[in-house]
Structures are given as C-alpha cells and as structure tokens.
Amino acid sequence: MPNRSSKKEEEKDINEIAFSIVQQATGQIPKQAPPDAPQKKNPAAVTLGRLGGLKGGKARAKTLTPKQRSEIAKAAANARWKKD
DSSP states (O other), X not given: OOOGGGOOOOOOOHHHHHHHHHHHXXXXXXXXXXXXXXXXXXXXXXXXXXXXXXXXXXXXXXXXXXXXXXXXXXXXXXXXXXXO
C-alpha cells in the first residue's frame, strides 16, 4: 500500500520550468527553495514529538484490557479484509 505522505509533486513541463525561471529572474514572483533543500525544524519540537512517539504504543497497550485489544484487532482485520 503506498504511503500517501510521500507523494511527489507532478513534474513540470520544460516550458513551465522556463516560464517560472523567467518570472523569478524578472522579480515577478519570489524565488523558491529547491525541493531537495533541507527544511529547518525546531529542535525543541522535534524532541517533544519524538518523546510522545516513542512511548505512545507501549503506554496505550498497558492501559488496554485483553478484551479491548481483541476488539481492536477484530476491527482492524475486518477493515483489512473488507470487500468494496
């Protein structure tokens, strides 16, 4: 199953690229960062997000009863094998 968060932008036609370059050179639109340029992230936010992600599944599993885990697993299996 494809990971939807990793969709790539559609590639532009050579004429669209040339038009974009001319507009940027003449100052009609601001220059854009290249798509492969690293994005700056707030280190504090990264740390906080990582902390929650590391303990999330384990903490949830501890609070669930065996019956709840079974119901969740059945719902997941039904969703996985559901016919359209």
